[in-house]
Amino acid sequence: MSDVREWFIGLKVLGMRQSLETTAILLSRLGMPHLKFPSIHVAGSNGKGTTCSILSNCLSLAGVSCGLFTSPHLCFVEERVRIDGVPISPEIFDQCLERIRGEALVEPVTMPTYYEATFLVAMLAFEGAGIDRAVIETGLGGRLDSTRLVHADCCVLTELALEHTDVLGETLGEIAAEKAAIARPGEIFLAKWTYDAEARKSIEDAVGDHKLGFWWRPDRALLVRFDDTDKSHRPISEIATPSGWSPYQKEASILAHATLTMLELFKAARMMPSALLHTVWPGRVQWLQHEGVPILIDAAHNPSGMQKTCDQLRVQMEQDEAPTPGIVLLGCTAQTDLVGFLNPLVELLVQGEVGHIVVTEPEKGRRPAIKTSVLASELEAQGVPAVIEQVKRPEEALQRALELSKQDASQPILGIGSIYLVGNLLTALGMDTIEAMTTLRPSEDGKHWT
Structure with a gap:
């Protein structure tokens, strides 16, 4: 194990930090790499990783070089940082770590947590690769998650569930408030509908301009603007998904398609059928x-x-x-x-x-x-x-x-x-390889990418 990798593993003793301060300081010292590209920021309890992988693959298939940051990893830490579906190499990961360690040791010493360091690695790797756009999954919650510092022009909230109640709150409304805090002023916000009234209020309160907030209602197959809930609605077009896909995978594809359409990334949206054939999100059904x-x-x-x-x-x-x-x-x-x-x-x-x-x-x-x-x-x-x-x-x-x-x-x-x-x-099972953790792959029946 390299010296810098040992340093990185040692960061685990710092545990989890609910604060943006350390990450913000280190991003500044590193030259603000997170502002070099626009991002789609995704939070939620279930389906957010699937939504992120589909979004990323639609963009890549449309010719948009896309970075994907997710957590936690399944087999090895490099899979948290993918470019066009492929995890970055250990060599690139370590090179980014060297830069982060160097800046962390500048007085006053500012040590990141293990999670914060992986996020910083992603930002440096994406900058170094010259990506066009990133898709960023939150780690825990949203309000105080390091990913909230990215330059996001669209935010997405997938299904909510009672989880991490010791950190995020004991009710769905409190959890919703933490996760919906990723909303950016003046930018598009899409959320999966919840029947919990407190949670809906928390989400709508987080979005300042309700003309930019949209509910996806799977019960009615409708996309509803926050300020139009009492009016007639327009349906989302039906998206054919592979047989065997779970309900949350199907919902993820709809949220991804709606996101790309709202951003007027129409070529990427048209790649949805191909992306669904070629997306493999390891460990999910x-x-x-x-x-x-x-x-x-x-x-x-x-x-x-x-x-x-x-x-x-x-x-x-x-x-x-x-x-x-x-x-x-x-x-x-x-x-x-x-x-x-x-x-x-x-x-x-x-x-x-x-x-x-x-x-x-x-x-x-x-x-x-x-x-x-x-x-x-x-x-x-x-x-x-x-x-x-x-x-x-x-x-x-x-x-x-x-x-x-x-x-x-x-x-x-x-x-x-x-x-x-x-x-x-x-x-x-021997699936801890770069190839096995690549999310954009040729389909088994040999169909073309596009």
């Missing part, structure tokens, strides 16, 4: 094959995400579009509502008559994993009629799931839970 066993992995990391994934799987099972999982591999980090998180999965397990569940503890995450004993006890309390095995390490849990699958005609495995679990599984 992703089917893989390993040793002849089909494996579906998904980062359903909160109750609403789990509900949507399980609803999608149920529909696919009923319509014979996807096989019923025979073994479930589950692991997650601390949940505000563990019962609510597990309930959709329990219903799917009962309906699909799943015989085995292997519970494990995700590794290398920022948040602590829920103990296997706790997960097993809760599943038993909810009446799961399956054999539950506890295997602490994810790699060993995957091997056990593969053994169980091969005992009965290679039953499909569903690996579901935290983002960190998905990263552990992908690494164990």
